Amino acid sequence: MTISQFVHRFTGVLTLVAGFAFAGMALAQADPLPSWNDGAAKNAIVEFVQATTTQGSPKFVPPAERIATFDQDGTLWVEHPIYAQVMYCLDRVPAVVKAKPELAKVEPFKTVMSGNREAMAKMSQGDLLKIVAATLTGMSVDEFTAEVKKWLAEAKDPRWKKPYTELTYLPMQEVLKYLRANGYKTYIVTGGGQDFVRVYSEATYGIPPEQVVGTAGGTQYGYGKDGKPALTKEPRLLLNDDKAGKPEGIHLMIGRRPVVAFGNSDGDRQMLEYTKAGDGARLAMLVLHDDAKREYAYGPASGLPVTKVGAFTQALRDQAQTQGWIVISMRNDWKKIFAFD
Amino acid sequence: MTISQFVHRFTGVLTLVAGFAFAGMALAQADPLPSWNDGAAKNAIVEFVQATTTQGSPKFVPPAERIATFDQDGTLWVEHPIYAQVMYCLDRVPAVVKAKPELAKVEPFKTVMSGNREAMAKMSQGDLLKIVAATLTGMSVDEFTAEVKKWLAEAKDPRWKKPYTELTYLPMQEVLKYLRANGYKTYIVTGGGQDFVRVYSEATYGIPPEQVVGTAGGTQYGYGKDGKPALTKEPRLLLNDDKAGKPEGIHLMIGRRPVVAFGNSDGDRQMLEYTKAGDGARLAMLVLHDDAKREYAYGPASGLPVTKVGAFTQALRDQAQTQGWIVISMRNDWKKIFAFD
Numbered sequence: 198m199t200i201s202q203f204v205h206r207f208t209g210v211l212t213l214v215a216g217f218a219f220a221g222m223a224l225a226q227a228d229p230l231p232s233w234n235d236g237a238a239k240n241a242i243v244e245f246v247q248a249t250t251t252q253g254s255p256k257f258v259p260p261a262e263r264i265a266t267f268d269q270d271g272t273l274w275v276e277h278p279i280y281a282q283v284m285y286c287l288d289r290v291p292a293v294v295k296a297k298p299e300l301a302k303v304e305p306f307k308t309v310m311s312g313n314r315e316a317m318a319k320m321s322q323g324d325l326l327k328i329v330a331a332t333l334t335g336m337s338v339d340e341f342t343a344e345v346k347k348w349l350a351e352a353k354d355p356r357w358k359k360p361y362t363e364l365t366y367l368p369m370q371e372v373l374k375y376l377r378a379n380g381y382k383t384y385i386v387t388g389g390g391q392d393f394v395r396v397y398s399e400a401t402y403g404i405p406p407e408q409v410v411g412t413a414g415g416t417q418y419g420y421g422k423d424g425k426p427a428l429t430k431e432p433r434l435l436l437n438d439d440k441a442g443k444p445e446g447i448h449l450m451i452g453r454r455p456v457v458a459f460g461n462s463d464g465d466r467q468m469l470e471y472t473k474a475g476d477g478a479r480l481a482m483l484v485l486h487d488d489a490k491r492e493y494a495y496g497p498a499s500g501l502p503v504t505k506v507g508a509f510t511q512a513l514r515d516q517a518q519t520q521g522w523i524v525i526s527m528r529n530d531w532k533k534i535f536a537f538d
Numbered sequence: 539m540t541i542s543q544f545v546h547r548f549t550g551v552l553t554l555v556a557g558f559a560f561a562g563m564a565l566a567q568a569d570p571l572p573s574w575n576d577g578a579a580k581n582a583i584v585e586f587v588q589a590t591t592t593q594g595s596p597k598f599v600p601p602a603e604r605i606a607t608f609d610q611d612g613t614l615w616v617e618h619p620i621y622a623q624v625m626y627c628l629d630r631v632p633a634v635v636k637a638k639p640e641l642a643k644v645e646p647f648k649t650v651m652s653g654n655r656e657a658m659a660k661m662s663q664g665d666l667l668k669i670v671a672a673t674l675t676g677m678s679v680d681e682f683t684a685e686v687k688k689w690l691a692e693a694k695d696p697r698w699k700k701p702y703t704e705l706t707y708l709p710m711q712e713v714l715k716y717l718r719a720n721g722y723k724t725y726i727v728t729g730g731g732q733d734f735v736r737v738y739s740e741a742t743y744g745i746p747p748e749q750v751v752g753t754a755g756g757t758q759y760g761y762g763k764d765g766k767p768a769l770t771k772e773p774r775l776l777l778n779d780d781k782a783g784k785p786e787g788i789h790l791m792i793g794r795r796p797v798v799a800f801g802n803s804d805g806d807r808q809m810l811e812y813t814k815a816g817d818g819a820r821l822a823m824l825v826l827h828d829d830a831k832r833e834y835a836y837g838p839a840s841g842l843p844v845t846k847v848g849a850f851t852q853a854l855r856d857q858a859q860t861q862g863w864i865v866i867s868m869r870n871d872w873k874k875i876f877a878f879d
Contacts, residue, residue, distance in 0.1 A: 407792045445759055471769075
């Protein structure tokens with residue numbers, strides 16, 4: 198190749214590179230959050246991402262520190278009127294009773310086996326804990342994962358008649374992707390079971406198991422019947438990943454303070470506080486369930502009692518106001534709720 | 539631009555792309571492990587990485603599943619004759635006694651304050667635990683991090699007169715980089731304190747805090763004097779990340795079975811077993827300290843008693859033989875031990 202040929206080719210490359218760069222800019226300017234209505238919530242997200250990822254911006258956050266944490270139930274997918282994981286536990290009771298027939302005569306298993314929904318709705322916290330222990334512990338980690346996979350493939354939400362994993366909020370899926378496209382590492386920080394959520398987090402949210410922090414029990418290392426090493430799930434609580442347990446779990450599992458945190462209930466208060474208390478730019482947002490038609494309305498914004506699942510209390514709303522946490526109105530801020538809408 | 543100009547430029551791009559690709563291949567063929575002598579250990583690593591990352595290979599491992607776990611003390615850096623973290627705890631005792639003068643008259647603090655090395659060497663496990671609790675808990679996570687940073691900047695290993703973070707093994711640093719360059723996510727899985735190792739893991743090994751699994755205590759969320767949220771380190775053990783605790787910790791913190799595991803002592807046995815028991819290609823390796831001249835010789839390969847720190851017992855050697863774990867001889871397999879050699 199002669200020098201002039203080389204220069205010619207090199208200029209060609211530059212032209213193409215410039216072309217790609219232009220296409221890249223155009224792409225960046227395309228709406229990253231098409232399911233969001235224009236408004237304060239959407240603006241806050243877009244402005245925050247731009248400010249924290251633009252080199253030289255006073256709010257710039259180095260890539261290694263771009264940690265974003267998301268509550269799951271009520272923030273990323275439907276939690277009302279009953280958590281998907283509670284449905285899993287109730288659905289597992291017949292198999293547990295089949296393996297241990299003596300349980301059929303013992304409460305709360307007797308009530309669950311009766312199928313009496315009204316009686317089940319009245320079960321105490323203690324009853325639920327017994328069901329949780331019987332259905333989430335005592336088996337190997339691999340057996341548990343296989344059971345959850347099977348259930349997820351079959352179970353359907355009674356209102357939408359769809360698998361639970363399709364009941365994720367499209368606008369939040371867009372936020373997850375938008376943050377990741379901008380170098381943020383996205384984590385789920387859930388009061389739900391860590392082992393449960395890890396089964397579907399990658400396929401459902403693009404969040405790998407190692408980026409799921411949740412309520413976690415201990416495991417016991419031992420050897421199976423085949424002599425192979427196995428971990429057995431024990432009824433021993435290591436981390437109650439709710440309320441104050443959320444920042445504690447974040448420290449245990451991530452070891453960095455988040456820059457971005459999304460929640461929807463009083464259980465997320467400490468995570469949002471902890472996030473906002475860090476130096477530099479921080480974003481804290483809360484999903485308000487005020488859309489009785491397209492999803493549900495609960496918490497103080499609706500007529501439902503605040504003790505319902507996913508309580509967005511007035512105290513939380515007040516704290517959001519004082520501390521600059523942005524409230525997302527499902528009714529006003531979200532153009533679409535689900536991908537299938 | 540005419541069509542012919544475009545074609546010309548396009549060809550130019552292709553030529554350049556081909557050129558870069560060729561340079562890339564040349565780079566890939568350069569020795570990724572220059573501090574290793576040719577031999578079975580080095581071959582095993584290179585062959586494993588090639589087989590698990592070549593699309594279409596029967597041993598191919600999808601990128602998301604490429605998890606590699608490394609013990610730290612004695613595997614990534616010097617542990618002999620005393621763990622760096624134990625030195626930290628002993629060095630912190632004067633500050634603890636200054637803050638609580640009543641401790642000066644109480645054992646084991648009295649012995650540590652006396653500076654009598656012989657008496658200190660005779661301290662029981664219970665004494666050490668008291669020192670650990672007094673120096674690693676009771677302060678906020680941020681205060682602890684600041685103290686460790688300060689200590690690391692000043693403390694020196696007595697033999698090499700260098701900061702502890704320079705006493706990492708160059709051949710292992712090359713393995714970490716080589717694995718990462720091939721899509722592996724590298725984790726430290728240490729019996730040492732998770733919060734301690736996280737302070738320097740990124741700068742020292744290129745491993746971010748969220749990829750450090752270690753012995754971990756609980757924290758308590760609360761509010762500091764300034765009213766800001768803070769996490770206080772509590773003397774409450776959540777995870778004893780040694781022996782069976784290693785696979786348990788891996789499950790808790792990562793949620794995937796590793797494909798690659800490196801250790802050096804009986805404390806790593808279960809991690810290697812667990813790794814090898816997975817389906818498909820797996821690599822398990824053990825560093826043997828048999829180089830009394832350039833580093834240390836201990837375990838059954840040397841004259842030192844196996845009860846010494848980092849015991850590589852005969853039972854471990856036997857199990858390595860049976861289960862196909864590859865033993866790395868520091869003396870024979872490593873051309874250089876440290877970057878400063």
